[in-house]
Amino acid sequence: MKKLLEQDAALIAPLYAKAPIEFVSGKGVKLRDTNGKEYLDFTSGISVNNLGHLHPAILKAVKKQQARFFHISNLYPNAPQIELAKKMLSLTKFGKEKGKAFFCNSGTEANEAAIKLARKYFAEKGEKRTEIISFINGFHGRTYGALSATGQEKLKSGFGPMLPGFIHVEWNDEKELKKAVSSKTAAIILEPIVAEGGILAPNKSFINLINSLSKKNKCLVIVDEIQVGLGRCGAISGAEKFGINADITTWAKSIGGGLPLGMVLMSEKIARSLKAGDHGTTFGGNPVACAAGLAVVETVSNKKFLANVEARSKQIKNGLEKLSKKYKWLGEIRGYGLLLGITTEKPVADLIKACRENGLLVLRAGTNVLRLLPPLIVSEREVALALKKLEDSCTHL
Ligand SMILES: Cc1ncc(COP(=O)(O)O)c(C=O)c1O
Missing domain, CATH: 3.90.1150.10 (Aspartate Aminotransferase, domain 1)
Incomplete structure (x- = not known):
């Protein structure tokens, strides 16, 4: 030992x-x-x-996929990825909106992608909107985009400079949020419950404000479901449980059933702003991880x-x-x-x-x-x- x-x-x-x-x-x-x-x-x-x-359902799914192949590149469609995307879209509002999925390997990567997609969406529209608003005590990961969005100074110490264009607002502070949102805002990113930062739930009026500000200012809302989603908060989606109008949601942790997997769900308008080569990752949507993921999601959604x-x-x-x-x-x-x-x-x-x-x-x-x-x-x-x-x-x- x-x-x-x-x-x-x-x-x-x-x-x-x-x-x-x-x-x-x-x-x-x-x-x-x-x-x-x-x-x-x-x-x-x-x-x-x-x-x-x-869990027997995960073991069975992994064993079945392993007998086929472990990996093919994203230059070819892969069935477990498609099955998992279909299931996740059907369980969230994005299924009804003809939304789409992007696969990666972890939570920080999912948020990294979400931040890039939000900026790209406005760049494609010819709008100069790059600011990302996030919340103090929030946690979104350790790579530079996700860390820049993270609202915990101690995690950034010694790693500066962070990326420009990130504004941090006190959680549940409506006055501060109103001040922060402007015509330069690309997105507001939030956890439905601030988990790592102390298990802090949102006030109903705070969520209402996020919804109304994003509608009025036409900025996007990114909901980080990485810790809270897939049943952890008692529902499949924290965004839907708390009534947050998300344009993008990010998933990781439990979605791979113990294998590394991350996922981004996005509305159709965001998917439409993307083309081949804009973003990607070698292992994203690995067939074995996605097969495990489908077993998780099918079990949890019962x-x-x-x-x-x-x-x-x-x-x-x-x-x-x-x-x-x-x-x-x-x-x-x-x-x-x-x-x-x-x-x-x-x-x-x-x-x-x-x-x-x-x-x-x-x-x-x-x-x-x-x-x-x-x-x-x-x-x-x-x-x-x-x-x-x-x-x-x-x-x-
Ligand atoms: C809400 C939230 N977002 C993002 C992350 C980062 O995920 P990962 O460690 O897979 O990069 C975490 C990890 O704890 C998290 O709790």
Whole structure:
């Protein structure tokens, strides 16, 4: 065990703070380490393993595609890509609008593409609109376009200069947003719920304002569904759940079922401004990843499946309420579906460590929020067990 951590420290760039565990296998909501200790995985690989570990539908789809081929270039159509695009378009407003899909490999790449598409759309119309408005505490990725849109200064420190043309507005601040939107605005980019930044939901009037400002100023709205979408917030699309009129949506994380996959959905008018060669990526829409993706989307879009997300969400919220009454240092409960959190006055890192020692894997959001992201397949029994482990961890703090 120590050996692997030592090798990691010697060989891997020190860009992640790693916990001292080596996992050897996973099944459903559970992970097992080298000592045979079992953990309830309430991180889902940071919203990737929404169907848990080794879901049979993903395994079957990957096996079937692997027997055909792993990769063909985007110079030829590929069936798994088309099937996944068809399914995602049919589940969102873009299907009704003859919208189109673009595939890439990750969340940051999906947002990178979305920003480029927004600027290109106006360039093709002959309009000089390049400004992108995003929100403080929002997170959109680590490449330069997505990082420029990200509203967390600490992530940019030492990497400047950022790209020009990005304006950051306080989340839910209507006055500031009104001031920021102008005839130079190409797009407003937002997460339906600011996830990494602290699980901050939007006010209804804020969403109404985004919709009315974009309509009046004819700028685009890009919704980053990367963490919140595909059932995590209790619906397929966070944009549709919160009533955001999106022109472009970006998807990644859970859409590949554990394989690297990102996707952009766009309205027809945006697709019309593009031509071959404008943008692309070698692995985007890899057939194996898309086959896994189709298995994920078909499973998640079943109504019964989403009913479980809502039931487990209520169960966790009730449990957190009880805990916050018992431990005064626990505070506000945040989130929707199975993107849930609770604020804590004690250091989140200590609580995460105590949970890990008790066999429960959880995450941080913002500076003081304990974040729970269980796989969406989590059962009532597993939630009850996780709440018990969380309570035990609180007692020991
Ligand atoms: C909302 C959101 N957007 C974008 C990203 C970046 O995705 P990736 O790490 O796949 O580049 C993340 C990752 O946490 C995210 O939560």
